[in-house]
Amino acid sequence: xxxxxxLACLVLGTWMLAAAVSAQVKPAAVQTFPRFVDLNGxxxxxxxxxxxxxxxxxRSEDGPGQIPVVPADKSFVAKMPVPGYWDDHLDxxxxxxxxxxxxxxxxxxxLEFPLGTNPxxxxxxxxxGVGWYRKTFEAPPNCSSCLATLRVGGVRxxxxxxxxxxxxxxxxxxxxxxxxxxxxxxxxGTRNTLTIAVANVREEEKATELWYLGSAAxxxxxxxxxIYRPVxxxxxxDAAIRSCYLRPAGNANRIxxxxxxxxxxxxxxxxxQWAIRDAENRSILGNGTVPVRQASISWETPAFQMRPWSDxxxxxxxxxxxxxxxxxxxxxxxxxxxxxxxxRDGTQLRLNGQxxxxxxxxxxxxxxxxxxxxxxxxxxxxxxxxxxxxxxxWIRFHTWVPSEAQMTAxxxxxxxxxxxxxxxxxxEEWTQIVKTCRTHPSVVFYCPGNEEMLDDEKIGFLQxxxxxxxxxxxxxxxxxxxxxxGVEYQLTAGSKDVLLDPxxxxxxxxxxxxxxxxxxxxxxxxxVSYSSVRGDWREFDRWLAIYQRPVLTHELGIHGNYLNxxxxxxYEGTRIxxxxxxxxxxxxxxxxxxxxxxxxxxxxxxxxxILRKHAVEMARKSKYIAGYDLLGAFDQNWHRSGYPSGxxxxxxxxxxxxxxxxxRRYNGESVLLLDHSNRRNFAAGExxxxxxxxxxxxxxxxxxxxxxxxxxxxxxxxxxxAWPVHHLRNGAIHPLGPIDCELPQVTKPAQLTLxxxxxxxxxxxxxxxxFWMFPPAGTRHVRASADAAxxxxxxxxxxxxxxxKLPESGGLRIVSAVEADTIEHLNNGGDxxxxxxxxxxxxxxxxxxxMTGRAAGNLATVIEDHPLLRRxxxxxxxxxxxxxxxxxxxxxxxxxxxxPFDPILEVVSSFKLIYKQAAIFxxxxxxxxxxxxxxxxxxxxPAAGYLLDSMIDYMQGDEFKPRTPVDRGTLSALxxxxxxxxxxxx
Numbered sequence: 013x014x015x016x017x018x019l020a021c022l023v024l025g026t027w028m029l030a031a032a033v034s035a036q037v038k039p040a041a042v043q044t045f046p047r048f049v050d051l052n053g054x055x056x057x058x059x060x061x062x063x064x065x066x067x068x069x070x071r072s073e074d075g076p077g078q079i080p081v082v083p084a085d086k087s088f089v090a091k092m093p094v095p096g097y098w099d100d101h102l103d104x105x106x107x108x109x110x111x112x113x114x115x116x117x118x119x120x121x122x123l124e125f126p127l128g129t130n131p132x133x134x135x136x137x138x139x140x141g142v143g144w145y146r147k148t149f150e151a152p153p154n155c156s157s158c159l160a161t162l163r164v165g166g167v168r169x170x171x172x173x174x175x176x177x178x179x180x181x182x183x184x185x186x187x188x189x190x191x192x193x194x195x196x197x198x199x200x201g202t203r204n205t206l207t208i209a210v211a212n213v214r215e216e217e218k219a220t221e222l223w224y225l226g227s228a229a230x231x232x233x234x235x236x237x238x239i240y241r242p243v244x245x246x247x248x249x250d251a252a253i254r255s256c257y258l259r260p261a262g263n264a265n266r267i268x269x270x271x272x273x274x275x276x277x278x279x280x281x282x283x284x285q286w287a288i289r290d291a292e293n294r295s296i297l298g299n300g301t302v303p304v305r306q307a308s309i310s311w312e313t314p315a316f317q318m319r320p321w322s323d324x325x326x327x328x329x330x331x332x333x334x335x336x337x338x339x340x341x342x343x344x345x346x347x348x349x350x351x352x353x354x355x356r357d358g359t360q361l362r363l364n365g366q367x368x369x370x371x372x373x374x375x376x377x378x379x380x381x382x383x384x385x386x387x388x389x390x391x392x393x394x395x396x397x398x399x400x401x402x403x404x405x406w407i408r409f410h411t412w413v414p415s416e417a418q419m420t421a422x423x424x425x426x427x428x429x430x431x432x433x434x435x436x437x438x439x440e441e442w443t444q445i446v447k448t449c450r451t452h453p454s455v456v457f458y459c460p461g462n463e464e465m466l467d468d469e470k471i472g473f474l475q476x477x478x479x480x481x482x483x484x485x486x487x488x489x490x491x492x493x494x495x496x497x498g499v500e501y502q503l504t505a506g507s508k509d510v511l512l513d514p515x516x517x518x519x520x521x522x523x524x525x526x527x528x529x530x531x532x533x534x535x536x537x538x539x540v541s542y543s544s545v546r547g548d549w550r551e552f553d554r555w556l557a558i559y560q561r562p563v564l565t566h567e568l569g570i571h572g573n574y575l576n577x578x579x580x581x582x583y584e585g586t587r588i589x590x591x592x593x594x595x596x597x598x599x600x601x602x603x604x605x606x607x608x609x610x611x612x613x614x615x616x617x618x619x620x621x622i623l624r625k626h627a628v629e630m631a632r633k634s635k636y637i638a639g640y641d642l643l644g645a646f647d648q649n650w651h652r653s654g655y656p657s658g659x660x661x662x663x664x665x666x667x668x669x670x671x672x673x674x675x676r677r678y679n680g681e682s683v684l685l686l687d688h689s690n691r692r693n694f695a696a697g698e699x700x701x702x703x704x705x706x707x708x709x710x711x712x713x714x715x716x717x718x719x720x721x722x723x724x725x726x727x728x729x730x731x732x733x734a735w736p737v738h739h740l741r742n743g744a745i746h747p748l749g750p751i752d753c754e755l756p757q758v759t760k761p762a763q764l765t766l767x768x769x770x771x772x773x774x775x776x777x778x779x780x781x782x783f784w785m786f787p788p789a790g791t792r793h794v795r796a797s798a799d800a801a802x803x804x805x806x807x808x809x810x811x812x813x814x815x816x817k818l819p820e821s822g823g824l825r826i827v828s829a830v831e832a833d834t835i836e837h838l839n840n841g842g843d844x845x846x847x848x849x850x851x852x853x854x855x856x857x858x859x860x861x862x863m864t865g866r867a868a869g870n871l872a873t874v875i876e877d878h879p880l881l882r883r884x885x886x887x888x889x890x891x892x893x894x895x896x897x898x899x900x901x902x903x904x905x906x907x908x909x910x911x912p913f914d915p916i917l918e919v920v921s922s923f924k925l926i927y928k929q930a931a932i933f934x935x936x937x938x939x940x941x942x943x944x945x946x947x948x949x950x951x952x953x954p955a956a957g958y959l960l961d962s963m964i965d966y967m968q969g970d971e972f973k974p975r976t977p978v979d980r981g982t983l984s985a986l987x988x989x990x991x992x993x994x995x996x997x998x
């Protein structure tokens with residue numbers, strides 16, 4: 013019995029011991045990785061004006077240069093949220109002992125117009141120095157063999173990391189997340205102290221450099237510092253997935269997988285388990301295992317009939333990857349994947365084998381309500397939806413890298429992206445940018461910068477960056493620079509390296525860039541931006557042939573409109589505030605023009621609308637242009653202290669008279685184009701003969717279709733036609749034939765609209781253009797005299813004009829300049845039509861409106877409801893019928909004239925540097941009457957002849973009643989000033 017009892021106790025004891033061992037082993041055997049420690053929320057915080065460094069300088073792999081000294085525990089007297097920016101939480105710091113030492117950017121000054129002729133970027137005060145963050149956390153027990161990786165979503169601009177007093181790593185740059193391994197100092201199962209120093213200052217020798225800048229660190233946001241994205245610690249087994257990247261394997265319908273592991277031994281006896289799932293229903297398309305033989309692993313699989321990702325169909329799939337050993341999951345990773353292949357085909361681009369036209373916009377990093385970029389996918393989804401609705405299919409991020417939230421939204425909705433490195437980055441940060449963005453199918457271009465000088469040294473650096481893109485993201489394309497300074501513009505005068513044909517360029521540098529570049533962001537001599545009214549697609553074709561690559565036009569447009577003061581209240585309570593609007597109001601009020609601000613805004617939007625359409629259509633006529641980035645789709649007002657340039661305002665709301673359908677007529681995937689000159693004016697009875705073209709980029713050719721057109725004025729149809737079209741391939745520009753319409757004889761001018769529509773197969777596209785027709789000018793006798801300069805220009809058209817002065821005191825004189833006898837004639841009751849500007853101060857005019865943000869140039873025109881121009885067709889502003897009248901003309905500057913400003917045709921300057929200008933106005937001078945037209949009266953243009961007729965008729969009729977009295981002394985003083993200036997000029 014005792015033996016049986018002893019045996020039973022032994023069995024029971026053995027079972028209990030086994031159970032106890034099993035209880036201890038089981039958690040380790042079944043525990044799964046990864047596990048995460050969430051470090052978001054409040055951190056202890058302190059601040060220093062600058063670093064205090066260790067007394068003994070040392071250089072190590074832990075950090076560059078001298079090592080900062082961590083402040084004492086008692087210094088952490090404040091709190092700071094993570095993620096967050098210091099400048100959004102200054103109230104948390106104001107009651108601290110260190111607040112009196114706080115310093116801010118010394119270059120800040122409050123916005124107050126005028127700001128000179130070259131306005132700087134707008135700015136705000138931001139805290140400058142070093143922010144110290146400290147947080148304690150509980151490390152999981154039983155993790156002595158685990159890997160612990162700190163992931164910081166982003167800092168501005170530089171960071172050092174300590175764990176339990178040991179320096180663990182350093183990161184320089186604000187564009188990407190970064191990771192730091194912690195297990196060497198981690199204490200499992202107990203409290204650990206993590207310290208992160210974040211700085212937006214550097215060593216003194218860097219203080220004046222634009223280091224690590226770009227649009228995300230300029231303007232209102234400036235170098236606002238902080239840990240601005242989430243922070244966490246990832247715990248894994250003794251191996252961890254460092255990165256996972258999938259791409260099409262060559263041109264075959266296969267996928268190449270690239271996996272990077274890290275760990276103490278990179279788990280050589282482990283296996284990789286992978287799966288691809290449908291993102292919507294989670295069904296498995298394919299799965300398998302791969303043995304781990306080294307830290308970097310690659311393998312190929314079929315594409316499992318995945319549908320390609322494109323701007324039309326943003327098909328996404330879920331990729332799951334696990335590292336396992338003996339049934340234990342060491343690490344697990346999940347991400348989305350889109351099967352996408354963008355390739356260069358000669359001078360074209362093909363997306364998944366289909367030709368594609370990139371219709372892009374420039375994003376300068378402007379977020380009016382938050383100042384800094386939100387981290388909300390839904391926010392970016394809404395913005396991208398609105399851009400796609402307007403026809404855009406790619407975004408160029410001007411010298412900044414979009415966030416994970418932005419790239420995720422673009423992946424989901426089918427928006428292609430170009431990311432750009434900030435100014436001053438190095439190879440290490442460029443590699444981080446490429447590896448961060450390459451998992452997103454939306455990222456199709458990598459570009460190292462904007463408008464930097466490309467000398468031989470810089471080109472050598474770009475070649476290294478291109479090689480890194482080939483190595484780490486070969487499914488994307490490389491754009492060496494946005495606008496190639498030193499290659500296609502800003503060349504060394506007289507250099508033997510510069511060729512003048514077909515335009516001034518450096519062929520050696522261009523050839524070198526061509527060896528490693530896929531596309532070029534070409535400047536096009538400013539002919540789609542600074543001087544877009546001078547753009548000529550035939551000239552573009554001649555120029556761009558030398559590039560031998562697809563060309564994406566650099567910053568098409570850059571047209572500017574007036575500031576909309578109605579938006580001021582939307583900025584109340586924001587960090588940006590209302591200074592831009594308040595300063596504009598004060599500037600306008602000082603000039604006595606505040607009441608006209610809404611009119612100026614509306615009319616400037618109209619001018620920008622017609623110029624934008626013209627510039628986009630001109631670019632799309634060129635066979636070498638594969639895309640464009642429009643500046644802008646929306647306003648971005650930190651740049652140059654006010655940068656209204658968009659189809660939409662900064663809140664993504666369409667501007668006056670803009671509509672989705674109108675924008676898509678020229679910004680759609682496929683569009684109809686018209687080969688016409690800038691002059692839109694025809695004489696009555698003239699023949700209108702214009703060629704129609706089609707830029708087709710649908711997913712299939714057009715086999716059979718019909719082109720229809722009609723010329724309409726109100727309810728009148730002056731011409732119409734239709735004809736069949738056949739076999740038009742997609743991805744090309746096709747001439748479709750001429751519009752041929754004989755205009756009627758009319759006695760009154762009229763606005764015409766040409767409507768064109770192409771329909772067939774999957775295509776239904778339409779476009780329209782406005783023209784004007786005028787009755788013949790100068791066919792009747794008039795009772796007037798003209799000086800010799802006027803006679804040379806218009807005398808042949810007006811047989812009644814005589815160069816000799818009329819003897820009587822009354823009568824009409826037409827002069828090219830006001831002189832002493834002109835003043836006498838006016839004083840005696842005569843009438844004078846001045847076709848010129850002397851002796852008035854005047855500024856040049858052009859149909860090219862001012863570039864956005866600039867203080868010089870003009871933003872709008874205003875035509876008053878006045879008897880003179882009631883018979884001249886217009887909508888209250890100068891449309892294309894005024895092209896030749898404004899181009900090469902003048903506007904009288906009233907700033908220094910001590911007379912009321914009462915224009916008939918006003919030319920509106922920038923709101924930043926205000927000039928009160930009139931191109932047509934009238935005065936009462938003594939007993940006489942003066943009408944001034946300083947526009948360019950080129951009488952080969954039917955509109956100019958009709959305007960001259962209208963002025964003469966008006967002056968000889970009963971409605972000529974100028975309401976502004978001016979004494980003869982004012983004109984005499986102007987003559988004297990002119991004589992003085994002429995003498996001084998000699």
